[in-house]
Each structure stands twice: as C-alpha cells, then as structure tokens.
Amino acid sequence: MTHGAVTLLLVILALTGCQREERDTRPQSALGSGEQPTPVTTLEPGGQRPSPADNKAASFEANAFHLSEGKRLFGWFNCSGCHANGGGGMGPALMDEKWLYGSSIESIHATIRDGRPKGMPSFHDKIPDDQIWELAAFVRSLSGNVPSSAAPQRNDDMMPHPSENRLPDAATLGKSP
C-alpha cells in the first residue's frame, strides 16, 4: 500500500470519526407530533399510571371531516387490503370489540405509526402524522367508538356492510343470520 493510500485512509477514518461526534440537538419529527410513548400494555408493576392522552385525539374523533378522510385513506394506503372493510383478512378484524393492542385512539395511532410484530407494517415514513390520527379515528368508528353523528355514512359502492354510523351491534358476531 502506498503512502498516499494510507493518508487517504486516515483522512477517511478521521472524517467518519467526526461524523460520529455529531449530536442531534433538536430531535424533531418532520411529521409533527405523535411521538409520545404509548404503553403497549395496561399492566404496570407498582400500580396504575394515567394513560397518556394526546390532545389531538378528541378533536379528530368527533370530527366528521377527519373521520371521512380517515375512511378514504384506509383504502388509499391499502389498509383495506389486509383488514377488508373492517372485517379482517390477512390482518385482524377492526370492527369487533376485541383488541390486541388496546382500543384507545393513542394505541391505534401507535399501531399504525410503528407497526405490530405479527405482521402489521409500520407506516411512520409513509403517512403524515395528522393523517395517521384520521386513520386511527376512522378505525375506532368501525366498532362504533365515535359519535354516530360524526361517523361516515352510506357508501356509494356495493356496500360491504352497513355504514359506520349504523353498524349492527358486535354482539351478533359469529351468529348465523
């Protein structure tokens, strides 16, 4: 190896060394808020802690515009490919009363943003944060967890199920018609 090459190597090493010293002094998500940790369990040794509520949650959930946007995005980002129109398929049903990771809008938001281990993809660099909140609010509307006055109404298509504001009770689940 020539002298020049060794010097070059040293310079490269020094440069990469410098890079490593860089510190991100203002950690910030380009995608906005929603970076607060959401507990993935309700169990906590030593007693209950208040579940962190995001101030955005309530405003998205009661807002008909955000809910209908969420419904549009649910198709646009192929959520419907895995969860159908809420009844599930490759992914679990989202319209029933069973939740793997909690029914709060914060948990659902975290699911969409970060993914879940058994095959729920992480959408954090695909979907802007506000739209994740819209999706999360719409997911809750599938199981009747938002005010029915705000929930999306009748579809224009072949109507896979009654509209979100008139879905029959989940108690009929699994019973033959």
Add this chain to the structure above:
Amino acid sequence: MTRMPQLAAAGLHAGASIFLAVACLPFMAEAAEPALISPPVSAAPPDDGQWMMPAKNYASTRYSELTEINEGNVKNLQVAFTFSTGVNKGQEAAPLVVGGTMYIVSPFPNVVYALDLTKPGAPMKWKFEPNPEPAAQGVACCDVVNRGAAFADNRIFFNTLDGHTIALDASTGQPIWNAHIGNINIGETITMAPLVVKGKVLVGNSGGELGVRGWVKALDAGDGRVVWTAYGTGPDKDVLIGPDFKPHYDMDKGKDLGVTTWPPDAWKIGGGNMWGWISYDPDLNLIFHGTGNPGPWNPDLRPGDNKWTSGIFARDPDTGAAKWFYQWSPHDLHDYDGINEQILLDMNWQGKPRKVLVRPERNGYLYILDRTTGEVLSAKPFGPVNSSKGVDLKTGRLIENPDKQTGTGKVVRDICPTASGLKDWQPSAFSPKTGLLYIPHNNLCMDEEGVEVNYIAGTPYVGMNVRMIAGPGGNRGAFTAWDIAAEKPAWSVKENFPVWSGAVVTAGDVVFYGTMEGWFKAVSAKTGELLWQFKTSSGIIGQPITYRGPDGHQYVAILSGVGGWAGAIVSGDLDPRDATAALGFVNAMKDLKDATTAGGTLYVFRLP
C-alpha cells in the same frame, strides 16, 4: 417398453372392478366401464405402502394400492392415535410416512414433527422449530398454511412462511441447509409443498395478492444452492423461454410476451406465482406446474393477456427451460389462479394412445391436455360456470362471458365460480380401477366491484371488492367423481361447506375426504355412498393419506384444523358483518363459527 405390462395390469383392474360392481350393487353395472386409463409406471411405481410426497407419486394420483381397508370393512375404522400440532391455524399439509416414521409440518411457525410409528401411541422422535419471522403472518394472503414436506435421500425438505427452504436429516431432525429465497418485505411468502426431482428441490412463491412477481426455483438437494429460477412474468430470459419453447397455440407464440402483454412495467408486480402443485414425467423428462393469477385482480389496471399468468408450463427439470405453455385464463378477470394439481395419465383418446395431463381448473373446467405438446383435448365444466362459455379448442382460448366482465367502478353480480374457483388448491385423487377422478370442490358465486388500488410494496394489491354467496342449490361444496373417458360426472355428493380438503382413493375402492364441519368421511369409490364418518375436533382442510404401518396393517391419516382462505373466518376470527372480509370469502361462510372452532390435530385410523 412399459406399455405391455401396463395394459395387462389395467385389464386386470378393469376385470376386478366389473366383478366387484356386479357383486355389490346391481345399478352400478353401467358405470363400471373398463378403465383403460392409468398413470405412467415411471411416474407412479408400484405402491410400497409409504407416502413420501403429498401427491403420493410424480403422477400425482393420490392413489394407494392398499386393500386391507375396503368398502366392506371401512365402517369399522377406529382411532389408532392422535397428535396435536400445537398450532390452531389451517392445517393443509399431508403427513408423510417413510419407513417407521411419520413426518408432519404445522402451519406457521412451521414446526416439523417426526413420530415413531413402531412404538405404541407413536411418540415424538424429534421436532424441529425453524422460528420464522412473526411478521410473515401479516403478508400471507389466506391464513398461514403450509401444504406439506417432501422426502428424498433420507432428508425432509419443507418451506417456511417467511421464505426459507430447509433440509433436515430425516433420522435426527438436524438441519442440513437453510436457503433464504423469499422476501416478506415485498409480500413474498412460501406455502407450497416442495417436490424433489432428480436431486433438485422445486419451490415456488406465494404473493399474488401483494403484487409479488412469481417464480419457481430449483435448489440443489445437496446444499440448497439455487440451480435455476424461472419467473412467471417478464422477458423470455427470465421465464427461461429459449429455442426449445414450442407452445401449441398461436396466442402463446412471440418474443417477450411476458413483457409485451402488460402495460409498461406492470409485469414486475404482476403475480403469476407458483404456490400449488408440480408433477413430473420421468420418461419425457418434463415437470409441469401452473402459474397463479395476475395482479392486481382489477383487470382494467392491466390490459393485455398478462403472460405467463393463470397458465401451465412444461419445463426441463435440469435447466428449467420451458417446453410449452398453455394459458387457462388469458387476461384473467376473476382471480383464477392456474396452480391446481395435474394428474399424469396415459389413455386412449379418440382411438389413439395419448400421454395426457388432467387438470380440474379453478375456472371451472376439467381439462385434458396432451402433455407432450400442451394441446387441449377436452375442457368440460365440472360444476356451475357462467363466467365463461367454454374453451375454443381451435385457438385454445377461454371464451369469456361479456356479461361477467369486471372493471373499475362496476358491480358485476352472480359470477360463478368465485375467485376461489370451482376448485382451489385442494387436490383430487385418481383411481385406475374406476377411471374416475375424485374432485373436492366449491360451489360458490360472487359479486365483484373493481376499485382503484395503489401499489405499496409489502401490502395487498388487489383492487377488487368481492362478496361470495352459495352457488346454485345452496350447497357450498361438493365432492364429485369425474369419469375422465366419458367426460362427465359419475356421481357427486353435496356438502354444506366448500370441500377444502384433499382426497385419497384406494384399491379397496374407498375414497377419503374431510368437511369443514370436521367430519372425516369414507365413501364408495364407485357410488359415492357414505360408508363411514368420524367427527374430528375441528374443520378439515388437510390432505388425507393412507399407508402400511410397521405392523403390516393399513392406516389412514388426516390433519384436522380449520382455516385456509375458506376457513379464515374461524382461524383468523374475522367479523362476518363485513361481506368483503377475507377477500369476500367470509360472506359465504358466516355460519362457520357456529359449526366449528380452530384446531390442529392429527388423526390416524385403523381397523380393530
């Protein structure tokens, strides 16, 4: 050279069946026409009582020469032992039996068990846990099934959902090699059972609902190295189309059709996967395998014939070079994958001996092809079909019904058969004694609505809302015995749910299959009469096998455990209030949750 003994054997069989028919049931005399149809001996050697590959032999007959269990005594069958796979998902695998050991593969997480048949209760000899990536479960289109392993050279070869092919030492369960050939991040999974041909392990990928480009690979059985890869779409060199390629019909001739029959670049995300069955003819040195549906399902997004999807290839197993191709469903409109089993038979066709391939196809036709050329000799519907009006035998082309043409923003109602086909993957069985093909199948119709869809790698790429309903008659399934020579059904048994299990037929003239309620049934191969049934713990979608145990007696084995696409409502706990759940299948299966629960148990039966 093998023709003489073969004909003699067939003559014997025919004589025997006439005798039996007369002895048993007078009204059957008509159906027991001499059956001069039999698999080539090289692809279906004399039965040694073992079961080394899911299809029993390279001809894929799923026929056993064992006769200890027969029409007369099958009613006495009893449980010999059971075994839990520990996984409550759809059990589509066929157990294997080699020597004194049984091998089974569970659905994800794809645990392989070896059971010692020489000891009472068949204790576990070893188990192997491949620990596939849990995320694979999210990109498997239709439950997390596995269709079984293959045995060769004292090795067990099997695939994992997250895209590995693994070779195990059959005596110890120790891994010998592990080839990572599929990428779940683009939605690629593997669910099919490999086939070992001439020291090569043949494997194909799943992912036709996620815009995955299909392929078949041959891995060296010795070390897992990829010897060749043949894609289902794209330029000729990727599809392994070269100078030897001689398709029979003009529609399949031309340069780079795998590119030119698609909108620009659509072939890269166009499906044509191979998640079903492969057969092998040693005399012709050809393997035969189908190709899956084109993606997305919405046909408006991919004008053209979409080669080489929804068709069948004949290839040289050594090089993968394509010899011929035939397209069942050009520019497929309804998710008619072309990956079902093909049974290799030799028969007289219009007075001439022909080497044929019989294919009960998803689009509803029972095809008889000349397997040396790919010429269609016959294509008759084996159940209700209105999505097409027949097959033009001159051009080879399926005649689509314009009334059932799907597209964006259009709801088309009552299309029969459904996306799941008149018959899906569930393999049929052929008996040379009766000349009948025993076909487990569906009887469903559907409404479809094409919608826009974005391609996002690793997520579904379907673009179709589907809602299935029961077909004509209201029975959602049927088990049909098809008279291959007469080109018509000999008999058919109606079942409430789709018959999503495979079938096995024996020289004892008994056919076994399972129902999604959980009944394991034995019916007469000649009449379809129910001879015996046993209610297992969960719905059955597995592949029955029969073997001679180390004690010299005949056994019948089946995995029970509902799931698969048809049973996803139970195994995935889906919500029946959404008609489009599980790509529309749930709508036809709303009451399955009332009929069965998830499970995963091996049942083995014998005579007392």
